[in-house]
Amino acid sequence: MYLVTQEVTRTLKIIVRPKEMNSKGNKVVLISKSGYSPDKNQILLDLIAEPIALFCVVGKDCQMWEEVMDDLCVGDGSHSVFITTTSHPDETIEEVIEFARIFNVEKDEGVRILEA
Secondary structure, eight states, X not given: OOEEEEEOSSSOEEEEOTTTOOTTOSEEEXXXXXXXXXXXXXXXXXXXXXXXXXXXXXXTTHHHHHHHHHHHHHTTXXXXXXXXXXXXXXXXXXHHHHHHHHOOOTTOOOEEEEEO
């Protein structure tokens, strides 16, 4: 069961599972409920600015979310940012969360789950 902790915008909610997840984690799982649209780019830009180490997407248009995140990280190439990105079109939310949990990153700050 997920616990909603904070509504950030009309289209983005931060959700965490007690004891297992961190609302400030640097490994992010985005659960795409409504799919990708360009008006959601700010979500990705905010994550890039933090920065995060891992970006996983599951749900509607997950491959498009990943592609756009990759494009935004590279930009024009003059100030690219490295973030490992993955999309999981054929996996459950639980499988993707577990993938992120065990994925090794430097300075692991835990997993944050976002819903958009």
